[in-house]
Amino acid sequence: xxxxxxxxxxxxxxxxxxxxxxxxxxxxxxxxxxxxxxxxxxxxxxxxxxxxxxxxxxxxxxxxxxxxxxxxxxxxxxxxxxxxxxxxxxxxxxxxxxxxxxxxxxxxxxxxxxxxxxxxxxxxxxxxxxxxxxxxxxxxxx
Numbered sequence: 001x002x003x004x005x006x007x008x009x010x011x012x013x014x015x016x017x018x019x020x021x022x023x024x025x026x027x028x029x030x031x032x033x034x035x036x037x038x039x040x041x042x043x044x045x046x047x048x049x050x051x052x053x054x055x056x057x058x059x060x061x062x063x064x065x066x067x068x069x070x071x072x073x074x075x076x077x078x079x080x081x082x083x084x085x086x087x088x089x090x091x092x093x094x095x096x097x098x099x100x101x102x103x104x105x106x107x108x109x110x111x112x113x114x115x116x117x118x119x120x121x122x123x124x125x126x127x128x129x130x131x132x133x134x135x136x137x138x139x140x141x142x
Contacts, residue, residue: 006041007120008113009033009080011051013140014044016124018072021061025124025141032122032140037079042122045112046084047105049073083116100131110135 016022016029036042053069064072076082085093085108092115093108102110106128113121113135120136121129129137 006118007043007122007136007138008083008109008118009036009042009044009048010109010121010123010125011048011055012124013122014048014052015055015060016141018056018064019060028141036122043081043083043116043118044076045109046082047109047112049076049082051105083112083118085112085115089115096132100133102128102131107132 013029013032016025017033020026053066053073056064056072057066057069089111090108092111093104096102096110097104097107100107106125109121110129110132113119119134120138122138122140123129124139124141126137126139129135
């Protein structure tokens, strides 16, 4: 990653990029995602990809087929880096959850970011991530 605004793209931004129900958020998320993919300044966690798949195939007004989700996720690997977590990351997430009263799944993303030197998250959910002092939460949909 290069540049001042390098960071992790949260699941909600990925979902909005492929959910056309809210046209304004869809357009903003698509432009943001395309820009970040083009400049190489973004990553996602394996957790974000799993959440994306679960949401777009089951929770959208017009869910997409699993095969289409697989193709989208496979396409991310060529344009957006993926960071991973392990058992030690889960332990760190539990510590972050306790220390900052953050939801566990957000704490897991934060722990994964910490282990990979990523300090910025692009998310609509800025409130929970702002609880964690080493994370800069930016809402690209505003």
